[in-house]
Amino acid sequence: MSADRVPFTPSFLETEGADDYRLLDSGHGRKLERFGALTLVRPDEQAIWAPRRSKGEWDAADAIFSGKTDEEGAGRWDRKPGTPDTWTCRHGPVRYGCRFTSFRHVGVFPEQAAHWPFMNERLAAAGPDANLLNLFGYTGVATLVAADAGAKVTHVDASKTAIAWARENQALSGLDDKPVRWICDDAMKFAAREVRRERRYTGILLDPPKWGRGPKNETWRLFEDLPEMLKLCRTLLDPDNGFLILTAYAIRASFLAFHELVSDVFEGNVESGELVLLETSGRRLSTSLYCRWPAT
Secondary structure, eight states, X not given: OOTTOOOOOOEEEEEOOSTTEEEEEEETTEEEEEETTEEEEEEOTTOOSOOSSOHHHHHTOSEEEEEOSSTTOOEEEEEOTTOOSEEEEEETTEEEEEEOOTTXXXXXXXXXXXXXXXXXXXXXXXXXXXXXXXXXXXXXHHHHHHHHTTOEEEEEESOHHHHHHHHHHHHHTTOTTXXXXXXXXOHHHXXXXXXXXXXXXXXXXXXXXXXXXXTTSOEEEHHHHHHHHHHHXXXXXXXXXXXXXXXXXXXXXOHHHHHHHHHHHSSSOOEEEEEEEEBTTSOEEEEEEEEEESOO
């Protein structure tokens, strides 16, 4: 073994998801899910096996998404009569609104609940001054989980719609008194400005899309821009208590590529692998790649 080679064993973080979510079945490129009161069918190219539940159970879903599976493609929802446009789900004390989008998402990535205990443990260990930077923060569920646990949170997203949705979730959760800064900005530009300001954060959540645009038409390309973003994050993190959680939905890539990239930028061991949703039958569905530093 090379003297500078660090032993590495990949991890698979398994979770049933957020409290009001369950993966009921999957197969033939789709998944049958329950979000609170509604049952949905969405595409998932990882589900290459056969479904275990009956066709009747799948057909009884409240809404079925038809369309492309990549982030740049749009589709439509076929909904049963009387299906509401929006509804509310929960995770612990956090309440969040769900709605049907043209990109098959409904406002939460339930598998990321696997990260939240790690996040809150690290924030608690840092004491009452712990603060979190949530880049590409979307609708703010993780932001509110951290804020409810006592952290000061800076939430950044390039979409005004996502920021408005996140603030609605804050009100739904009764957490308006928590110290959250909601910022609509390009994540890379914001992080660079924070470096120049010499700001430091206890933790950083980094959940970048494969491709995206900032509010001033800035472009984000995961494989081209992630290395520079990680360097900025390394500078922003508290040198004593800092931690990073990276989630990448480039599931066709290898988690090993992200592991080696993060290992190049951050000192110490990096935990890497895949986030996995547990079906009610016990079968596993891989949803995304992740890295956490420092490793547990």
